[in-house]
Amino acid sequence: MPSSLSGTIVVVGASSGIGEALAVRLAHDARPVAILARRRDQLEAIAARANRKVGTTRVHVYEHDVTRRGEVGELWDRIEADLGTIDELHYVAGVMPEVALDEFPTDLDVQMVEVNALGCMAWCNEAARRFLPEKRGHIVGVSSVAAIRGRMDRPGYNASKACQDVHLESLRNRLWRHGIKVTTARPGPVTTPMTEGLKVPLPISAERAAEGIVKARDRGASIAHVPWIWRPIMMVIRLIPSFLFRRMSV
Numbered sequence: 001m002p003s004s005l006s007g008t009i010v011v012v013g014a015s016s017g018i019g020e021a022l023a024v025r026l027a028h029d030a031r032p033v034a035i036l037a038r039r040r041d042q043l044e045a046i047a048a049r050a051n052r053k054v055g056t057t058r059v060h061v062y063e064h065d066v067t068r069r070g071e072v073g074e075l076w077d078r079i080e081a082d083l084g085t086i087d088e089l090h091y092v093a094g095v096m097p098e099v100a101l102d103e104f105p106t107d108l109d110v111q112m113v114e115v116n117a118l119g120c121m122a123w124c125n126e127a128a129r130r131f132l133p134e135k136r137g138h139i140v141g142v143s144s145v146a147a148i149r150g151r152m153d154r155p156g157y158n159a160s161k162a163c164q165d166v167h168l169e170s171l172r173n174r175l176w177r178h179g180i181k182v183t184t185a186r187p188g189p190v191t192t193p194m195t196e197g198l199k200v201p202l203p204i205s206a207e208r209a210a211e212g213i214v215k216a217r218d219r220g221a222s223i224a225h226v227p228w229i230w231r232p233i234m235m236v237i238r239l240i241p242s243f244l245f246r247r248m249s250v
């Protein structure tokens with residue numbers, strides 16, 4: 001069943017990959033869509049393409065760096081003044097810089113926590129504050145199957161995604177009693193600029209990932225693995241004892 005919401009949709013991190021595909025897909029919902037990221041040129045091109053596809057100006061561009069958390073409230077107000085009340089937020093922004101096995105770069109870890117976790121917290125908290133009095137709204141956070149275990153090749157990324165994932169769960173547990181939905185999307189590997197040059201298992205396209213996320217939104221899922229096959233895979237991986245996992249983990 002399609003979402004019953006009718007207000008403005010915000011997609012944070014929409015200038016490439018999954019966020020881009022999500023922006024293009026959500027333009028078909030006949031609701032205003034605000035797309036955010038740092039690279040304005042990319043956003044403009046995506047908005048133009050999406051608007052051409054639906055034959056009207058539905059997708060609007062806002063330049064934003066998610067590490068500037070103090071600007072979220074003001075930006076929320078500006079989007080609402082331009083496009084009407086926001087009742088749906090998708091937080092997709094993320095970074096996964098390459099880190100060698102003998103590297104322990106605190107600066108990169110901080111960057112991943114800032115973008116993947118703290119940015120998500122800032123946007124989801126703003127959404128929660130705004131949605132609460134209305135007792136309606138939907139928050140969709142794009143986490144990852146990488147949130148489940150600490151692999152030896154991605155300490156900072158795994159930790160940032162676990163932080164994001166747990167925060168989303170807590171928000172869901174707080175907000176469901178007020179009629180506000182929080183969906184955690186956990187994609188497996190997706191072919192995007194983030195995974196360019198990496199050998200990943202069972203990759204899917206960004207468009208397929210976006211479709212899976214929209215379907216999860218439509219059925220009001222709490223947690224959605226995208227595609228579904230990652231659910232049983234991660235159930236098994238979660239159960240592997242640490243002494244074995246450290247030997248298998250790459």
Ligand SMILES: NC(=O)c1ccc[n+]([C@@H]2O[C@H](COP(=O)([O-])OP(=O)(O)OC[C@H]3O[C@@H](n4cnc5c(N)ncnc54)[C@H](OP(=O)(O)O)[C@@H]3O)[C@@H](O)[C@H]2O)c1
Nearest residue numbers: 013015017018037038039065066093094144189190192194
């Ligand atoms: N690709 C995968 O295999 C995979 C699997 C599971 C989960 N995910 C998650 O899916 C999400 C999207 O990843 P993707 O693969 O689509 O990556 P991507 O193509 O590299 O896109 C990342 C997006 O995040 C935005 N972003 C990064 N830093 C930002 C900042 N400081 N401020 C605002 N926006 C920022 C980028 O925009 P600008 O650079 O223009 O700011 C871009 O729009 C991430 O959260 C990622 O962890 C990806």
